[in-house]
Amino acid sequence: MPSGCFMLFLLESTADMPDITPSIIQHVASLAHIPLTPAEEKLFAQGFTTTMKVVDQLNSVDVQHIEPLHQVTGLWNVLRDDEVDASRMFTQEQVCMNAHQSHNGYIVVEQILDQK
Amino acid sequence: MGTLHTLTLAQTLHKLAEKEITLADLYRDIDTQVDVFNTKLNVYLTRNEQALSQAQERACLPLCGIPLAIKDNFLTKGIRTTASSKVLDTFIPPYESTVTSRLQQAGAVIYGKTNMDAWAHGSSTETSDYGPTKNPRNPEYLPGGSSGGSAAALAENMCIAAMGSETAGSIRQPSAWCGTVGLKPTYGRVSRAGVVAMGSSLDSPGPMGKTVEDTTILFDAIAGHDKYDGTTSTQHPPKLYNALKKGVRGMRIGIAYIDHADIKGTPAAHSIEQAAKVFESLGARVEHVPLSSTLKNNTMLTPDYAIGVYTVVQRGEVSSNLGRYDGIRYGNPRSCFGDEAKRRIMLGTFTLSKGYADKYYIKAQQVRNLYFKNYAQLFSSYDILISPTSPGFALKLGATKDNPMFGELEDMLVEPSSLSGLPGISVPCGHDSKTNLYLGLNIISSHWNEEKVTRAAYAFEQHTSWNSWIGDHT
Numbered sequence: 001m002p003s004g005c006f007m008l009f010l011l012e013s014t015a016d017m018p019d020i021t022p023s024i025i026q027h028v029a030s031l032a033h034i035p036l037t038p039a040e041e042k043l044f045a046q047g048f049t050t051t052m053k054v055v056d057q058l059n060s061v062d063v064q065h066i067e068p069l070h071q072v073t074g075l076w077n078v079l080r081d082d083e084v085d086a087s088r089m090f091t092q093e094q095v096c097m098n099a100h101q102s103h104n105g106y107i108v109v110e111q112i113l114d115q116k
Numbered sequence: 117m118g119t120l121h122t123l124t125l126a127q128t129l130h131k132l133a134e135k136e137i138t139l140a141d142l143y144r145d146i147d148t149q150v151d152v153f154n155t156k157l158n159v160y161l162t163r164n165e166q167a168l169s170q171a172q173e174r175a176c177l178p179l180c181g182i183p184l185a186i187k188d189n190f191l192t193k194g195i196r197t198t199a200s201s202k203v204l205d206t207f208i209p210p211y212e213s214t215v216t217s218r219l220q221q222a223g224a225v226i227y228g229k230t231n232m233d234a235w236a237h238g239s240s241t242e243t244s245d246y247g248p249t250k251n252p253r254n255p256e257y258l259p260g261g262s263s264g265g266s267a268a269a270l271a272e273n274m275c276i277a278a279m280g281s282e283t284a285g286s287i288r289q290p291s292a293w294c295g296t297v298g299l300k301p302t303y304g305r306v307s308r309a310g311v312v313a314m315g316s317s318l319d320s321p322g323p324m325g326k327t328v329e330d331t332t333i334l335f336d337a338i339a340g341h342d343k344y345d346g347t348t349s350t351q352h353p354p355k356l357y358n359a360l361k362k363g364v365r366g367m368r369i370g371i372a373y374i375d376h377a378d379i380k381g382t383p384a385a386h387s388i389e390q391a392a393k394v395f396e397s398l399g400a401r402v403e404h405v406p407l408s409s410t411l412k413n414n415t416m417l418t419p420d421y422a423i424g425v426y427t428v429v430q431r432g433e434v435s436s437n438l439g440r441y442d443g444i445r446y447g448n449p450r451s452c453f454g455d456e457a458k459r460r461i462m463l464g465t466f467t468l469s470k471g472y473a474d475k476y477y478i479k480a481q482q483v484r485n486l487y488f489k490n491y492a493q494l495f496s497s498y499d500i501l502i503s504p505t506s507p508g509f510a511l512k513l514g515a516t517k518d519n520p521m522f523g524e525l526e527d528m529l530v531e532p533s534s535l536s537g538l539p540g541i542s543v544p545c546g547h548d549s550k551t552n553l554y555l556g557l558n559i560i561s562s563h564w565n566e567e568k569v570t571r572a573a574y575a576f577e578q579h580t581s582w583n584s585w586i587g588d589h590t
Binding site for chain 2: 024025028029031032033034035036040043044047048050051054055056057058059061062063066067068069070071072073075078079080088090094095097098099100107109110
């Protein structure tokens with residue numbers, strides 16, 4: 001089966017692999033604002049290790065004097081006119097229609113600052 | 117029950133124009149087909165209850181009210197759009213994507229929204245929070261993905277034509293696995309405005325159809341500059357439909373990847389060798405492009421590195437794009453992300469974090485440039501390159517379990533061209549009569565050259581019998 005063959009090939013390289021510890025997973029989850037259970041932390045640590053082994057293949061490629069490529073069609077500094085497009089403005093009702101909670105035309109958000 | 121649902125888009129438009137059929141009859145047959153198969157195959161997540169009345173209103177427009185299956189990552193005003201994630205379970209968009217807006221202005225109707233891998237993260241449609249779609253050609257197998265619902269809708273004649281989107285393989289791979297046709301336009305040819313963002317430097321919305329001709333009709337309706345997407349080209353797009361029958365005589369064609377150790381000798385490689393003979397018989401000049409592990413003139417850079425490049429670039433862009441889902445302005449809290457989305461967001465966050473960005477992200481973008489340079493050189497010698505779309509036939513339901521790299525492995529033959537922003541198409545080129553599953557021929561060309569891609573695909577389709585709406589290969 002093709003995918004099995006590829007996986008074997010990809011898992012051969014382990015050089016220069018970062019050690020994916022539960023604390024790295026916890027740190028990344030906190031940065032990404034993803035709540036995880038301890039069981040998920042363990043599961044994702046395993047998945048991370050598998051994936052990073054694949055990524056590690058790139059270390060064997062010689063890219064000296066090669067620029068990173070961020071844009072493929074040569075466009076450069078495309079800007080829109082700095083003007084209000086009234087035809088694309090939402091009504092207050094439209095803005096609130098998908099909000100988890102709204103009140104008097106405002107979106108209700110969680111309190112993030114301590115009360116005095 | 118009638119059989120109007122089995123018509124191609126071109127046939128439907130012709131029959132409606134000639135008044136041989138009515139929209140009411142067409143929608144009756146599609147509705148019946150969907151009623152029978154949707155529960156079994158899990159293709160549509162949402163159906164548009166107004167479809168027939170909207171079709172009647174648009175009967176005089178060029179697309180005559182034809183029903184389209186739309187991947188559920190296109191925002192559709194007033195019609196629920198989930199991207200197959202429970203985060204957007206109840207989300208009703210307040211505006212329309214440019215693509216679906218142009219299609220409707222041309223007379224098409226959104227029949228329903230199709231299942232996909234959640235957030236388009238995957239190549240199986242098995243990571244959908246609404247359960248997997250099954251491959252209509254054989255329901256024990258995956259349809260591929262992420263546009264698996266749209267490909268399945270076509271394969272089971274649950275629509276007349278469809279829309280998908282591709283980041284790296286998501287139009288072409290499900291088209292290959294379902295025995296349908298999928299056209300991935302050049303990056304920047306079709307607007308991303310109003311499409312749920314995934315990998316923004318890669319995302320390419322595109323048409324999916326029963327035939328090559330059908331995909332060109334939809335392409336001509338959606339392609340071109342959009343002021344709401346700054347990455348769209350201001351070039352005037354060609355009318356692909358008009359150039360379809362120009363043939364391949366004199367075309368220079370390179371065969372790629374079938375000398376890769378894992379492809380050599382497989383049914384996929386064999387089907388490409390047969391396809392090459394078809395092109396030769398039609399007057400094209402065909403030759404093998406040898407594989408290479410380094411960047412060298414007149415060789416094909418191995419696709420092996422593309423998996424690592426894509427993994428880093430796509431996850432990085434995902435972690436940024438999915439940062440907007442805060443559960444406050446719209447959608448449910450971030451705890452509602454499925455495992456695959458969580459995995460990708462976190463991996464992207466990791467590879468872009470302090471101390472790792474140079475090691476991973478910049479390195480990946482440098483290797484991406486190697487592919488770009490490789491294609492630039494090859495397309496000075498060749499008009500098109502052909503290869504298998506996927507390494508093999510569809511895999512069975514459940515194949516993605518415990519395999520975080522499933523998508524990348526199944527898409528590795530199209531990832532280099534996607535990373536370079538090139539146009540490509542997948543057309544059926546093989547069939548296994550035991551399983552009733554299909555193989556796809558991937559045809560790519562240089563930037564903005566969709567015309568060469570569709571001309572070659574049309575010539576192949578017309579001179580072979582792999583397309584189940586045209587030939588009889590059973």
